Amino acid sequence: MLVAVLRSGAGVAGEQLDGTVFCLQSRGDLAQLSYLQRDGRECWKHFRGTSFFSESAGPVVVLCEACAGRRALGGDRKEPCVFRLLFLARMLSGHVGPPLFFSFTSVFLTCFRPFSLLFPSLERSLPFFLCTPDKNRKKCLRKLSAFFGLVEGFLMKVFLCILLLSLGFIWVCGAGEVLPPEAYENRTLYPVIPTYDRLPLLSIGVLSDIQYADEEEKSRRHFRLSPGKVEHAVKEMNANRSHMDLVMHLGDTVNRDIARNLQVIDSLLKQLQFPFFQLLGNHDFLELGEEHRDHVYRLLRMPARYYSLQVGEGGAFLLIVLDGTDLSVFATRAGTARRAETNGMKHRYRHRKNMLDVNGGIGEEQMQWLRMQLEYASKQKMVVLVFCHFPMYPYDDELNLWNDVEVVRLLSNYSCVAAVISGHTHRWEHEQLVVAHKNGEFTIYFVKFGGIVQSPFTSWGFIEAYEKELHLHGLNFGRVFDYRLPIRGVPGGSVLRKTTRVLSSGPFIRRRRNVRVISRCGGDTKWLRNIIHQPVPNKTVGRTENVSSLMWVECVIFFSLVAVIALLRLMCRKNRRRQSKSVSVRSRGAVH
Incomplete structure (x- = not known):
């Protein structure tokens, strides 16, 4: 200004x-x-x-x-x-x-x-x-007053249009208020997420980058609003998604100080009526002593730092959960073999623009484990979904995994890989990579889910697999997205067709979930005992922003401007009356 x-x-x-x-x-x-x-x-x-x-x-x-x-x-x-x-x-x-x-x-x-x-x-x-000074001052003031009237009328029309748009927006989004539990049985807080009349072969609820902290908003990250948005997702899944197999969180449960902030989010996630798994993210290690970095995965109730799950009827799907923080500055302790391997990778790939300290890489031991999992899935003719906090493709993203090229090259050797799911960037994107394999072409989809923390409106969704396609749908910053991605060249199609069931009508019934941890690696067998859990401050958390308060701000700004214009019009009228009186007095004096 x-x-x-x-x-x-x-x-x-x-x-x-x-x-x-x-x-x-x-x-x-x-x-x-x-x-x-x-x-x-x-x-x-x-x-x-x-x-x-x-x-x-x-x-x-x-x-x-x-x-x-x-x-x-x-x-x-x-x-x-x-x-x-x-x-x-x-x-x-x-x-x-x-x-x-x-x-x-x-x-x-x-x-x-x-x-x-x-x-x-x-x-x-x-x-x-x-x-000009030669023209009549009274005529000029009259024009000024008329101009004020035109401006005032125009602003009133603009305000009415914005008011109607705001009311419509509030009606669609429910004013950002959390509804009572009974309201989630038949409706949602946000626009209705698409559902279908077929029971999917695999259904996974996906959350990403909750990143809770008792801090003020910064860089459009609404840390204190995360619990309210997680509560909405949990209630929605429990009420309307009884057919889900599991829920996966893509990392960054807290923004910093996991021993202090995890309790708020963990109490909400425990209300899920589904098996819950998650990944390690870079923010989970911030403000944590080096002596505790090897045990963060236990605080998050993870089986190991990286592991695999066999899911679906007949074990048709293999979910490989990677640890993108395996080699990183924030998750490794000084003087250890992992830190030495981290320094070596940073020096080897120093020319890449994604070699930032907020990213991480996958070590050689985990790469060998990943190769073994892909060999197993290929022999068993399973469909593989890979989960990693850091994205891998396209390669020109500065927030990618450090050794993204090497990992994607490994995944491209196995036609059983259908998709790679990641977070970290806080924005929704999906790309596809068509790979020429000895058995023919196949497609790997690289999907990034939006971060819950990044907006006053929530972001979460579902991955549902059918016999020939993947359905990705959910909410991205309060807006519905719905994509159908065809599965091309993935073996095991006969197994998928045998397990397909079609429901006649009505909501999906709750089915028996077959989720089994078949491999886990990384971490020790001792439970973390010496982390001191600091009490969470007694403050109101989980507030969702009320859009009606934003409209009040607009009203105050508008009416303040209208008041200023009205005051100026009044001043012009008084000045005009004063001029007319002086002219009349002069004319009378001239007559006398």
Whole structure:
């Protein structure tokens, strides 16, 4: 916001402005006024305004008040003080979701010709508003009052349109309020997630990047809203997703200090009526002593740092859960073999732009384990889904796994791999990689789920496998997404067709879940005992942002602007009445 008040003592009045102003620049409280003299020479003057603010905030207001002479203003030196107002306002009140904003630009208020000295090219935009000192002042004020009326009417129409859009948005999203438990039996807080009349062969609920912390919002990450959004996801899954096999969280359960913040989220996740598994993320290790880094997976109730699950009727699916923090700066202890391997990988791939300390890599031991799991799945003709906190493809993403190229090359050697699921980036994306295999072409889908923490609106979804395609659907920042990805070239199609069942109608029935940990690796067998759980502050958590409060802000901004315009109109009317009275008094004196 730029507010400049130029007075006669500021060094810009009188004969110093003998020319045409064409530029007004400011930095901090210092401004530069550039103008052309009559002989064509370019001059400029520096001055300090009464009030200056940063220009990046939006509104720009320039108040020019000068007791200037004939050469500066084209009027008589005995002319009274001139008040000029150049009002360039652009007020943006953007929020996540539909942008609700007011944009008021190029509103010029003036009583005399001098505003043409500032930004003369804008005179053509308001030709009806021009006046010279030779014209009637009363007529000019009448035009000014009419202009205020037009602006006020236009703003009222804009406000009514925005009000209707806001009400519609609140009606669709439920104003961001958490509904009572009984409301989840027949409806959802957000738009209805698509369901189908066929029972999927595999159904996985997916959460990503809860990242809870008792901290203020930062970088559009709403840490304190995460519990409320997790509660919504848990209730929705329990009420309407009885056919699910398991729920998978893609890492970053907390933002930092896991011993202190995990209790809030863990109490909500325990309400799930499904087997729950999760991955290690980079934020799970922040502000944790090195002596405890090897035991974080036990705090998260994980079988191991990386493991595999055999899921589905007949064990048709193999879920491979990788530890992307295996080689990393934040998850390894100094002086250990893993730290030495971490330093070696950082030096070997130092030319890659994804070699950031917030990312991690997969060590040689885990790569050998992954190769064994893929060999087993290929021999058993199973469909493989790989889960890793860090994305792997496309390669040009700076938030990728350190050795993404090597891992994708390994996965490409096995046609049983259907998809790779990841988080970390907090944004929803999906890519596909078509691989030419000796048995023919097959496709690997790389899917990134949106982070729960990244928006006031929730993000979570489902992965459901059918005999010939994968269905990805859910919520991404409160908006429904629904994708159907064909499975190409994955062996085991005969097994999938044998286990397909079609329901006649009604909700999905609860089925017997067959989830079995067939391999786990990484970590020791001792339980973590020496982590001190600090008590969580007794504060209200889980608040979801109420959209109606945002509308109140819009109303206050709008009515404040309308009040200012109405006040200026009133001042113009009083001035006009005063002028008419003075004219009548003069006419009477002339008659007498």
